[in-house]
Amino acid sequence: MTQPSRRDFMVGAAGAASVFATSGVLGAAGSKPLGVALCGLGSLSTDQIAPALQKTELCKLTGIVTGSPEKAKKWQAKYNIPAKNVYDYQSMERMADNPDIDMVYVVTPNALHADHTIKSARAGKHVFCEKPMEISVERCQQMIDACKSAGKKLGIAYRCQFEPHHLELIRLAREREFGDVKVIEASFGFTSSDPKVWRLRRALAGGGALMDVGVYALQAARYISGEEPIALSAIEVKTDPVMFREVDESIAWQMRFPSGRLATCSTTYNANGMGRIRAHAQRGWFELDPAFNYTGIRGRRSDGKAISFPATDHFAVELDTFARSILDDQPFRASGEEGLRDVSIMMSIYEAARTGRAIKRS
Amino acid sequence: MTQPSRRDFMVGAAGAASVFATSGVLGAAGSKPLGVALCGLGSLSTDQIAPALQKTELCKLTGIVTGSPEKAKKWQAKYNIPAKNVYDYQSMERMADNPDIDMVYVVTPNALHADHTIKSARAGKHVFCEKPMEISVERCQQMIDACKSAGKKLGIAYRCQFEPHHLELIRLAREREFGDVKVIEASFGFTSSDPKVWRLRRALAGGGALMDVGVYALQAARYISGEEPIALSAIEVKTDPVMFREVDESIAWQMRFPSGRLATCSTTYNANGMGRIRAHAQRGWFELDPAFNYTGIRGRRSDGKAISFPATDHFAVELDTFARSILDDQPFRASGEEGLRDVSIMMSIYEAARTGRAIKRS
Numbered sequence: 001m002t003q004p005s006r007r008d009f010m011v012g013a014a015g016a017a018s019v020f021a022t023s024g025v026l027g028a029a030g031s032k033p034l035g036v037a038l039c040g041l042g043s044l045s046t047d048q049i050a051p052a053l054q055k056t057e058l059c060k061l062t063g064i065v066t067g068s069p070e071k072a073k074k075w076q077a078k079y080n081i082p083a084k085n086v087y088d089y090q091s092m093e094r095m096a097d098n099p100d101i102d103m104v105y106v107v108t109p110n111a112l113h114a115d116h117t118i119k120s121a122r123a124g125k126h127v128f129c130e131k132p133m134e135i136s137v138e139r140c141q142q143m144i145d146a147c148k149s150a151g152k153k154l155g156i157a158y159r160c161q162f163e164p165h166h167l168e169l170i171r172l173a174r175e176r177e178f179g180d181v182k183v184i185e186a187s188f189g190f191t192s193s194d195p196k197v198w199r200l201r202r203a204l205a206g207g208g209a210l211m212d213v214g215v216y217a218l219q220a221a222r223y224i225s226g227e228e229p230i231a232l233s234a235i236e237v238k239t240d241p242v243m244f245r246e247v248d249e250s251i252a253w254q255m256r257f258p259s260g261r262l263a264t265c266s267t268t269y270n271a272n273g274m275g276r277i278r279a280h281a282q283r284g285w286f287e288l289d290p291a292f293n294y295t296g297i298r299g300r301r302s303d304g305k306a307i308s309f310p311a312t313d314h315f316a317v318e319l320d321t322f323a324r325s326i327l328d329d330q331p332f333r334a335s336g337e338e339g340l341r342d343v344s345i346m347m348s349i350y351e352a353a354r355t356g357r358a359i360k361r362s
Numbered sequence: 363m364t365q366p367s368r369r370d371f372m373v374g375a376a377g378a379a380s381v382f383a384t385s386g387v388l389g390a391a392g393s394k395p396l397g398v399a400l401c402g403l404g405s406l407s408t409d410q411i412a413p414a415l416q417k418t419e420l421c422k423l424t425g426i427v428t429g430s431p432e433k434a435k436k437w438q439a440k441y442n443i444p445a446k447n448v449y450d451y452q453s454m455e456r457m458a459d460n461p462d463i464d465m466v467y468v469v470t471p472n473a474l475h476a477d478h479t480i481k482s483a484r485a486g487k488h489v490f491c492e493k494p495m496e497i498s499v500e501r502c503q504q505m506i507d508a509c510k511s512a513g514k515k516l517g518i519a520y521r522c523q524f525e526p527h528h529l530e531l532i533r534l535a536r537e538r539e540f541g542d543v544k545v546i547e548a549s550f551g552f553t554s555s556d557p558k559v560w561r562l563r564r565a566l567a568g569g570g571a572l573m574d575v576g577v578y579a580l581q582a583a584r585y586i587s588g589e590e591p592i593a594l595s596a597i598e599v600k601t602d603p604v605m606f607r608e609v610d611e612s613i614a615w616q617m618r619f620p621s622g623r624l625a626t627c628s629t630t631y632n633a634n635g636m637g638r639i640r641a642h643a644q645r646g647w648f649e650l651d652p653a654f655n656y657t658g659i660r661g662r663r664s665d666g667k668a669i670s671f672p673a674t675d676h677f678a679v680e681l682d683t684f685a686r687s688i689l690d691d692q693p694f695r696a697s698g699e700e701g702l703r704d705v706s707i708m709m710s711i712y713e714a715a716r717t718g719r720a721i722k723r724s
Contacts (some may be wrong), residue, residue, distance in 0.1 A: 182601065182612060182633040185549060187626075191644055233595035235720065239544065239622035250544060252626040254614040260601035264549075264614040264628045271544040271642035273664045280633035282553055302635045358597065358718030 034323045037063030037085070037101045037125070039092065039116050040108035041071045044130070048294065049107060050079065052315030058323035062100045065092045065116070089116070096123040103128060103326070105157075105319070109204035110211060114139040121150040128155045128322050132215050133339030135206025137347060140340035147336065155322040155332045156339035158219055159314035162321050165288050165297045166223070168307050169279060172286050173224045178302065179282030181261060184224050186217035188275045188292050189250070189268030195243055208247025210349060213275075214267030215342055216292045218349075220277045221255060221263035222342075229255035229263070229345060231360050236353035239270060253349045396685045399425030399447070399463045399487070401454065401478050402470035403433045406492070410656065411469060412441065414677035420685035424462045427454045427478070451478070458485040465490060465688070467519075467681070471566035472573060476501040483512040490517045490684050494577050495701030497568025499709060502702035509698060517684040517694045518701035520581055521676035524683050527650050527659045528585070530669050531641060534648050535586045540664065541644030543623060546586050548579035548639045550654050551612070551630030557605055570609025572711060575637075576629030577704055578654045580711075582639045583617060583625035584704075591617035591625070591707060593722050598715035601632060615711045 036059045038045050053061040063085035064075050072086050085100050089112075095101050104120035106113050106129040113134045117127045127147055133140045133156050147154035160166045173181045189209055198204040199212055222228065234253035238244050250268035257263070268274060278287035284302030291297060294314060299307025318334070325332040348359040398421045400407050415423040425447035426437050434448050447462050451474075457463050466482035468475050468491040475496045479489045489509055495502045495518050509516035522528045535543045551571055560566040561574055584590065596615035600606050612630040619625070630636060640649035646664030653659060656676060661669025680696070687694040710721040 180601070183549070183551070183614070183628050183630050183636065185547065185626075185628065187545070187547060187642075189545070189642065231597060231718070233597055233616070233714075233718070233720070235593060235595055235616045235618050235624060237618055237622040237624050239542070250622075250624050252545070252616040252624045254595070254597045254616065254626075254628075256597050256599055260599040260612075262597060262599050262612050262614045262628065262630075264547075264616075264626050266545050266547065266624065266626045268545050268624075268642065271644055271647070273646050274545065274642045276640075278638075280549075280551065280630065280636045282633055284635050285633070352595075356593070356595070356720030358595070360718075 033058050033060040034102040034126075034326060035060055035062035035100045036319070037065055037087070037095060037104045039065035039104050039106045039120070041066045041068070041075060042107065045107045049105065049315050050075075052313050052319065055313050055316040056320050056323070058327065059103070059319045063087065063095065063098070065089065065104070092116070093119045093123045095120075095125065101125060103323070106130060109198045110206045111135045111204050114143050117143040117154065118146040121146040121152050121154075124150060124152065126153045126326050128157060128319065129339070130157045131339065131342075132206070132211045132346070133336065133343050135211070135343075137340060137344045140336065140343050144336040144340065153322070153326050153332060154336035155325070156334045156336065157315075157318060158334040158338070159318045160216065160219065160292065161223060161334050162317045163297065163312060163314055164309035165299050165307055166220070166291075168299065168309070169224055169277065169286060169288060170226075172301075173279060173281075174226065176281070178284040178286065181224065181279045181281045183280040184221045184261065184263040185265075185278045185280070186220040186263065186276070186291075187266040188213040188216045189266070189271050190274065191272040192243070192269035200244065200247055202246040205247055207346065207350065208244060208249060209267040209269040210248050210251050210346055212269075213292070214251060214265065215346065216275075217265040217267060217277075218342055218345060220291070221265060224277070224279050225257045225259070225261045225263065227257040227259060227261065228341070229361055230258055231256040231358050232345070232348055232352055233358040234349045234352040244269060248350075251349065251353060253352065395420055395422040396464040396488075396688060397422055397424035397462045398681070399427055399449070399457060399466045401427035401466050401468045401482070403428045403430070403437060404469065407469045411467065411677050412437075414675050414681065417675055417678040418682050418685070420689065421465070421681045425449065425457065425460070427451065427466070454478070455481045455485045457482075457487065463487060465685070468492060471560045472568045473497045473566050476505050479505040479516065480508040483508040483514050483516075486512060486514065488515045488688055490519060490681065491701070492519045493701065493704075494568070494573045494708070495698065495705050497573070497705075499702060499706045502698065502705050506698040506702065515684070515688050515694060516698035517687070518696045518698065519677075519680060520696040520700070521680045522578065522581065522654065523585060523696050524679045525659065525674060525676055526671035527661050527669055528582070528653075530661065530671070531586055531639065531648060531650060532588075534663075535641060535643075536588065538643070540646040540648065543586065543641045543643045545642040546583045546623065546625040546639070547627075547642070548582040548625065548653075549628040549636050550575040550578045551628070551633050551636035553634040554605070554631035562606065562609055564608035567609055569708065569712065570606060570611060571629040571631040572610050572613050572708055574631075575654070576613060576627065577708065578637075579627040579629060579639075580704055580707060582653070583627060586639070586641050587619045587621070587623045587625065589619040589621060589623065590703070591723055592620055593618040593720050594707070594710055594714055595720040596711045596714040606631060610712075613711065613715060615714065
């Protein structure tokens with residue numbers, strides 16, 4: 001049995017299902033799509049984001065930022081990108097005078113997000129940034145400040161915040177359809193089998209499973225409870241200290257919220273197919289399982305009803321929603337502040353795991 | 363929507379399914395069944411254990427211990443129990459001279475288990491005792507010592523240790539069918555809606571959700587990992603401090619095992635239908651959901667296969683297995699030492715929740 005790749009696990013069993021954007025974010029017709037420069041052309045950009053940008057209504061792939069001339073050539077040909085819209089990481093601030101580019105989508109390794117976000121903001125571009133936002137709270141704050149100074153919007157690519165199954169979980173919680181939610185279980189992990197990926201290098205990733213995929217479980221606990229944790233505890237383990245020398249392999253953590261809700265979460269780089277949310281309320285439960293894959297999300301409720309919505313392209317929907325917020329100058333839900341909050345909580349989770357002490361947060 | 367009772371939740375959706383004992387523990391035919399006195403005639407004895415004793419092959423309900431003359435009369439009539447086999451809690455040591463009774467099944471409130479176990483052992487009877495074993499490690503040790511002194515066996519009613527779906531989870535873990543198990547998620551809880559039950563009184567119960575049903579999640583993490591936790595952390599919350607004034611309402615806890623396996627567990631008296639185990643291994647997962655109900659246990663694996671076995675009467679199987687160990691003078695898996703271990707770990711969980719510190723265990 002071969003180890004599935006990161007891509008396999010994300011696409012999941014329903015990878016072949018038809019996938020289409022159902023953003024529904026277009027207001028009155030006729031907005032000119034915003035030009036998007038993709039910054040960082042790794043597998044996420046190649047396999048998910050560039051295809052999604054062919055389906056967006058309010059965004060259009062018009063530029064690229066890459067350190068690889070070969071990749072540049074390939075992408076130019078494939079997506080009809082003119083040479084004047086191709087940048088590398090040194091030249092990217094020159095996009096200031098390029099009206100084809102309204103927004104930069106930063107898809108580089110975590111520890112480069114601040115640099116590339118700040119350069120983009122200084123060039124007068126809105127910034128959409130992959131999760132986790134950065135590897136420290138300080139850097140997240142610098143990103144927020146840079147975008148604010150430039151008068152540009154900053155969004156974090158929390159695709160699940162715009163995904164209908166996840167939105168239904170939030171609705172069920174808010175409307176107390178099964179009574180008050182008391183305990184939230186959330187976990188996300190997979191087997192990281194390629195020792196060469198940047199995600200295993202602390203300097204580039206900042207952390208391991210927690211920052212990469214655990215953040216989805218953290219997000220879920222936060223948006224289902226609608227609250228910020230006031231206390232948390234955590235335990236970390238490494239069963240493969242060679243592969244996971246620099247970053248965390250597996251972490252379990254718990255959070256207490258002001259209402260008294262509890263969340264119990266886990267993440268790992270060493271178990272395949274982990275990815276689930278279940279919210280336990282007074283009169284029953286509701287869940288997504290799998291919860292976080294790009295396709296094939298399935299939901300159930302304790303009363304036997306399914307939670308089922310047409311598939312969406314998560315990337316197309318979040319991009320169109322961000323574009324809509326730019327065009328209407330309205331707040332974007334997955335803001336820089338939202339990204340910073342998660343990084344701050346993840347730092348507390350690492351501290352709790354390191355010290356063996358529950359961390360109180362205000 | 364009415365609040366389901368404890369009984370409803372335990373019976374679950376498959377309550378009407380046919381239930382039969384498949385103990386398979388009978389050796390050569392012809393053993394005379396062991397006489398069992400039921401000590402404590404509450405709803406568990408009435409609804410589950412007495413009916414189960416009509417299906418056992420190696421046990422037979424021959425006596426009762428109760429403080430209620432009305433109950434005694436009813437049970438005598440229903441189960442054809444002669445007056446000489448009826449005791450109350452003061453007279454129960456007199457069963458020493460009663461050859462109809464080989465074993466006492468203690469089904470009284472947690473904090474009375476030691477007293478009733480010790481009295482039974484002194485009367486020269488084997489003891490089968492409901493979980494949790496007692497409310498302190500010291501009392502568990504006294505129970506073990508009393509049975510050892512009397513040369514009698516002591517078993518704890520961990521019904522899931524003899525249930526085929528749970529045994530299959532253990533097999534999948536041991537045989538590494540999906541690779542090594544890395545993370546175990548286990549939770550068990552329900553909505554406790556009757557404020558008058560002894561389970562909410564600290565003096566009788568010792569603790570709340572953790573000791574009553576959380577112990578199942580703890581057991582699952584222990585028998586699936588096959589290890590004892592070396593570190594744990596915990597967070598406790600009360601959202602209804604009136605109902606749960608004396609005992610814990612909801613606790614989430616995590617455990618680290620020597621191999622590096624992690625378990626993340628939760629329990630509650632304030633959310634209905636919580637009861638699940640999922641083991642995440644390197645190449646996939648396997649789960650029971652619901653995991654702990656008396657009937658209707660359902661299992662799945664990440665490869666799409668079901669984990670499915672004919673229904674058993676959990677009580678009949680555990681009783682016949684205990685009887686077999688008595689008849690053959692062989693060790694019983696769910697021993698007093700096993701029960702003490704869980705009580706000891708639960709005391710650490712309470713300590714971790716109270717102090718906000720991870721507790722190391724050796």
